[in-house]
Amino acid sequence: MEKTFSFKSSEIESSIEDFKNKGITEFTLQDEEILSHKGKLLKFLNLVEKKYPELFLTLPVNADVLDLDVCRAVSNLYCTLEIPLCGTSKGGTYLFDKKFYSRRAQTFNNLGLVFGFDMDFAAEDGDSVKLFRDRLDFALSLYPNHIDFPQLEKNSAAKMPKPTATFSTQDIQKMREVSYAIETFYSYGRAVTWFLSILKPLKMNASKFFQDFSEWQTLNNCGLESSWNVALASHSEIEKMQLEFLKFKYEEKNKADLFTVVSNIVRLNGALSRCYGENLEGEVELNYNPDELLGGGAFDIQSFFDNSIIENSRVKVFMGGEGPEYHYV
Secondary structure, eight states: OEEOOOOOGGGHHHHHHHHHHTTOOEEEOOOHHHHTOHHHHHHHHHHHHHHOTTOEEEEEOOGGGOOHHHHHHHHTSEEEEEEEOOOEEETTEEEOOHHHHHHHHHHHHHTTOEEEEEOOSSOSTTOOHHHHHHHHHHHHHTOOSEEEOGGGSTTOOSOOOOOOSSSOHHHHHHHHHHHHHHIIIIIITTOTTTHHHHHGGGTOOHHHHHHHHHHHHHHTTOSTTSSOOGGGSOHHHHHHHHHHHHHHHHHHTTOGGGHHHHHHHHHHHHHHHHHHHHOOOEEEEESSOHHHHTSGGGGSHHHHHHHOOOOOEEEEEEEETTEEEEEEO
16 A cells, blocks of 8 residues: 655654554655755665665655665665656746756666656746657657656646647647557556567657557547546556557558567567566467567567567466566467
């Protein structure tokens, strides 16, 4: 159960011990005094490692606090980072520092950290659809585990979009729909491991892909304004949507011959993620060697298709001693 506590910095050590004694297994730190101060954050992380390393910790923290020392401390824990990915307005111009976020993301990925981005749109003067789409393409190139849009949440304290000279009411609605499409396909769909690979043969940027997916959702009554709720959907249901849309896009782009590879990659990774996340066993029919589908060669779909041998099989996915495993059945 995830639960939020308020405590003073001087009470950190006793509070962490209380978590363990009370059986609290997940915790989101929301103390800005700690989150905004490197020294205090390091102290907190070191105490968690010492007192309760099994705790699943969520840190909503600004990227500028996440230097190498903090990232190394995070790497020793069962932790996910929630990082605002945003710019600032200066003289009516929207400024966004790609180099800064690229350096931080490189550190996260090198250390194997789990991180996601929180993104907004039309929240600062000078922002526009073009700039928002550019941020989306950039964000997805950094391999975040997920991307969230607090402005979509009804009870969120996030600054709600209002029309401006550079972001019309119609633009805001379209970007709300695109944001929901990203949350559906990428975040709830657990697509981080394969998304950029399947995007490459389509010769599309991510923002255009999700614009198309948002339109597909609307036509299929599962978009932002429908009664369908992604938060209530099973991963298997979302995976079915992913595959239907990908089949459509690969046919549209005259790449239908590659879809079998894509389907194998999505379904095998999906089964592994459900095994890890929900402890669900499952069987997957494949057309290629599962080791190769999960290897580096599968990052290039066209090359994989050209060079891999058809090897029809069925594998069972199950939880092993060190995580999800599979064997032939």
